[in-house]
Amino acid sequence: MQPQTIFDKIWSSHIVNEDKNGECLIYIDRHLVHEVTSPQAFEGLKTKKRVVRRPNLTLAVPDHNVPTIDRTKGIVDNESRIQVDTLLKNCKDFSVPFFNIDDERQGIVHIIGPEQGFTLPGTTLVCGDSHTSTHGAFGSLAFGIGTSEVEHVLSTQTLIQKPAKNFLIKFTNKLGKGVTAKDVILYLIGQIGTAGGTGYVLEYAGEIIDDMSMEERMTICNMSIEAGARAGLIAPDEKTFDYLYNKPLAPKGKDWDMAVKCWLKLKSDPDAKYEKTLLIDASKIEPQVTWGTSPEDVLTINSTIPNPEQYTNSEKKKSVIRSLKYMDLKPGQKLTDVEIDKVFIGSCTNGRIEDLRKASKILKGNKINPNVKAFVVPGSGLVKKQAEAEGLDKIFKSSGFEWREPGCSMCLAMNADKLKPYERCASTSNRNFEGRQGRLGRTHLVSPEMAAAAAIKGKLFDVRKI
Amino acid sequence: MKEFTEVQGVTAPIELSNIDTDMIIPKQFLKTIKRSGLGEGLFYEMRYDEKGNLNKNFILNEKPFSDSKILIAFENFGCGSSREHAPWAIKDFGINVILAISFADIFFNNCFKNGILPIKLNKEEIDFIISNLQKYKNILKVNLINQVITLGTSDIKFDIESHRKESLLNGWDDIDLTLKHKEKITSYEENNPNSFWIHIER
Numbered sequence: 001m002q003p004q005t006i007f008d009k010i011w012s013s014h015i016v017n018e019d020k021n022g023e024c025l026i027y028i029d030r031h032l033v034h035e036v037t038s039p040q041a042f043e044g045l046k047t048k049k050r051v052v053r054r055p056n057l058t059l060a061v062p063d064h065n066v067p068t069i070d071r072t073k074g075i076v077d078n079e080s081r082i083q084v085d086t087l088l089k090n091c092k093d094f095s096v097p098f099f100n101i102d103d104e105r106q107g108i109v110h111i112i113g114p115e116q117g118f119t120l121p122g123t124t125l126v127c128g129d130s131h132t133s134t135h136g137a138f139g140s141l142a143f144g145i146g147t148s149e150v151e152h153v154l155s156t157q158t159l160i161q162k163p164a165k166n167f168l169i170k171f172t173n174k175l176g177k178g179v180t181a182k183d184v185i186l187y188l189i190g191q192i193g194t195a196g197g198t199g200y201v202l203e204y205a206g207e208i209i210d211d212m213s214m215e216e217r218m219t220i221c222n223m224s225i226e227a228g229a230r231a232g233l234i235a236p237d238e239k240t241f242d243y244l245y246n247k248p249l250a251p252k253g254k255d256w257d258m259a260v261k262c263w264l265k266l267k268s269d270p271d272a273k274y275e276k277t278l279l280i281d282a283s284k285i286e287p288q289v290t291w292g293t294s295p296e297d298v299l300t301i302n303s304t305i306p307n308p309e310q311y312t313n314s315e316k317k318k319s320v321i322r323s324l325k326y327m328d329l330k331p332g333q334k335l336t337d338v339e340i341d342k343v344f345i346g347s348c349t350n351g352r353i354e355d356l357r358k359a360s361k362i363l364k365g366n367k368i369n370p371n372v373k374a375f376v377v378p379g380s381g382l383v384k385k386q387a388e389a390e391g392l393d394k395i396f397k398s399s400g401f402e403w404r405e406p407g408c409s410m411c412l413a414m415n416a417d418k419l420k421p422y423e424r425c426a427s428t429s430n431r432n433f434e435g436r437q438g439r440l441g442r443t444h445l446v447s448p449e450m451a452a453a454a455a456i457k458g459k460l461f462d463v464r465k466i
Numbered sequence: 467m468k469e470f471t472e473v474q475g476v477t478a479p480i481e482l483s484n485i486d487t488d489m490i491i492p493k494q495f496l497k498t499i500k501r502s503g504l505g506e507g508l509f510y511e512m513r514y515d516e517k518g519n520l521n522k523n524f525i526l527n528e529k530p531f532s533d534s535k536i537l538i539a540f541e542n543f544g545c546g547s548s549r550e551h552a553p554w555a556i557k558d559f560g561i562n563v564i565l566a567i568s569f570a571d572i573f574f575n576n577c578f579k580n581g582i583l584p585i586k587l588n589k590e591e592i593d594f595i596i597s598n599l600q601k602y603k604n605i606l607k608v609n610l611i612n613q614v615i616t617l618g619t620s621d622i623k624f625d626i627e628s629h630r631k632e633s634l635l636n637g638w639d640d641i642d643l644t645l646k647h648k649e650k651i652t653s654y655e656e657n658n659p660n661s662f663w664i665h666i667e668r
C-alpha cells in the first residue's frame with residue numbers, strides 16, 4: 001500500500017461513498033454543538049420532520065453567550081437567554097446530551113470535548129465553529145462547519161467533502177526560554193499568512209511538538225484556522241493516551257487497550273507524501289505579539305511598528321495603513337511602549353488549566369498596574385475547579401485580576417464582557433479583527449505569560465525580563 | 467432552495483483582502499435564532515457610525531450600490547469565524563454572487579448551501595472588472611449555465627465544480643441528496659471495525 005499521512009489514514013477510513021468527481025460522503029464520529037450556530041439547524045430538522053441520526057455521538061453546551069459573573073440570576077440579556085434556552089429545548093426534543101450552565105462540566109466546546117474524552121484519536125469531529133481545529137491535537141480530523149452542515153450532520157451523521165491536501169510543518173531545534181506554544185503558532189501564521197493554509201490540513205511535527213503537553217498542542221492546532229487551514233493534526237502518542245485515560249466518555253477496560261492499538265497506527269508513514277512542507281527553526285522563535293487587525297500582523301515583542309512604505313504590494317500597504325489607523329499606532333513606535341487598558345486571559349486557545357498555571361506563575365507576588373483592568377475566564381467549570389483546588393484563583397485575585405465563570409467571554413464579546421471603543425487589550429484569544437472584542441476595541445494577541453507580564457507593567461512587555 | 471441560473475445587476479467593489487466574517491456580520495447579530503432579516507447587519511460597523519447613522523462614504527450606502535446584486539473583492543474573502551450568518555446576511559441584502567481572488571474554505575462552502583455563487587477569478591480579471599465597471603453603469607451579468615461573466619462587450623469565463631453547479635442550477639438540498647445513500651451509511655456503521663470505541667453508551 002502507498003505510504004499515508006495521518007490525514008490520509010483518517011480520511012480513507014471514513015469514506016461512506018465517493019462519486020465520480022472525487023467528492024466523498026464521509027462519516028462523522030463526533031459532533032459538538034453550541035447555542036449560536038445550531039438553532040437554525042434544529043429548526044430545519046423540525047420543518048422537514050427529520051430526526052437526529054445518532055444523538056449519542058453528539059454533545060451540546062452553551063458557551064458563547066453565557067455570563068461570566070453571577071449566574072444565580074440566570075442570563076439577564078434577553079436574546080442571549082432565548083438562544084441558550086432554545087439550545088436546551090432542542091437538545092431535549094431530539095435527545096441530544098447537553099451540559100447546562102449550572103453543570104460544572106459546562107465550558108467552551110473545544111475545552112469540554114477533550115476534557116470529557118469525547119474527542120478521540122482517529123475520529124472525524126466537527127462543530128459549527130471554526131476553532132474545531134483544536135481537537136486535531138489528539139490526532140482527530142476536526143474542522144469547523146456552517147449551520148447547514150450542522151443540520152446535515154445531525155440528520156445523516158455524514159458530510160459531503162473533498163479531501164484536503166497535506167502540509168507538513170516540521171520544527172527543528174528547541175524553543176528558547178520563555179517561548180510558548182502560542183508564540184509558535186503566531187510565528188507560523190506570520191510566516192505563511194492567514195491564507196497560507198487554505199485547502200490544506202496542517203500536520204505539526206518535530207521535537208518541540210513531541211515535548212509539548214496536550215494543552216500546548218491544543219493551542220497550536222486551535223489557531224490552524226487563523227492560517228486558513230481546514231484542520232491541524234498532531235499524531236497521538238503516550239501523552240495523548242495519558243490525557244484521555246479514564247476520561248468519562250473515553251473507552252474503558254479491554255476496549256481502551258484495543259483502541260490504543262488502533263491509535264498507535266495513525267502516525268504518518270515515514271515516506272508519506274505531502275503537497276507542501278515547511279521547515280521552521282524553533283530556536284529562532286521569540287515571544288510574539290500582534291500589532292494589526294489580522295493574526296498575520298505579528299512581530300516579536302522587541303520590534304517596532306512597521307512602516308507601510310516598506311511594503312511593495314500596494315494592496316498590502318493600504319491594509320497596513322488601515323490597521324495602524326484602527327490600532328492607533330505609529331510606524332517606528334516600540335511595541336514595548338504600547339500601553340494597555342485591559343488584559344483578558346481565557347478562550348479556547350488559552351483557557352485551560354496549564355495556561356492558568358503559567359500565567360499565575362508570572363503573577364505570583366506581583367500586583368497588576370493600577371491602570372489595567374484584568375480578568376481570567378477559565379475555559380470550563382472543571383478548569384475552574386481544578387485551578388481553585390491549586391489555589392490559582394487566589395494568586396490571580398491578590399494580584400488584582402478578576403476571577404470569572406467559564407465561557408467564551410471577551411474572545412468574541414457576545415456576552416457583557418467587551419472592550420469599550422478605543423480600549424486596548426492584551427488578550428490570549430485568537431482573533432484581533434476590527435471590533436472582535438468590542439466595537440472599535442484594539443486587540444493584541446499574546447500568550448498567557450505575556451498577558452500576565454503586560455498586566456503587571458501596564459504595557460506590552462517581554463515576559464523573559466520579569 | 468431556489469434555482470440559480472443567471473444574475474444581472476449592480477456590482478459593488480470592496481477593494482480589500484481578508485474581509486472576515488466578523489466584518490460581514492458582527493457578533494451582536496449572532497444572537498438570532500432565525501435565518502432571515504440579517505441584511506440589516508451586513509457590514510454593520512462599516513455601514514453605520516457609532517451613533518447608528520448611515521456612513522455616507524461606505525459603498526453599499528450609495529446609490530446605485532445600495533441595490534447591489536454582486537460583490538467584488540480581493541483575496542481570502544470570508545476568513546475567520548464559520549458563522550453561516552455571513553452568507554445569510556449577504557443573501558438577505560440581495561447579493562447573489564461574490565467575485566474574489568480567493569475565499570476561505572468554510573465560507574466558500576456555506577455560500578453554496580444558500581444559493582450564493584462564489585467565483586474565483588485571478589487578480590488581472592478582478593482588476594479589469596473593477597477598473598471598467600463604471601463604463602457600464604456598474605452592471606455585470608453572471609451566467610451559471612455557460613459559466614460566463616459579461617461586462618459590456620467582454621466575456622470572462624469562470625470555473626466551478628460540476629456537482630456544485632448542478633446543485634445550484636437545480637436548487638437541490640444536500641440533505642435530500644445524502645439521504646439517498648441511507649443504506650450505505652447504515653452499512654458503514656455496521657461494518658466499521660472501530661465502532662467498539664467510537665460508539666458511546668449513555
Ligand code: SF4
Pocket residue numbers: 063064108109110129131347348349407408411412429430
Ligand atoms: S473561545 Fe472564542 S474562538 Fe473559542 S469557541 Fe469561543 S468564541 Fe470561538
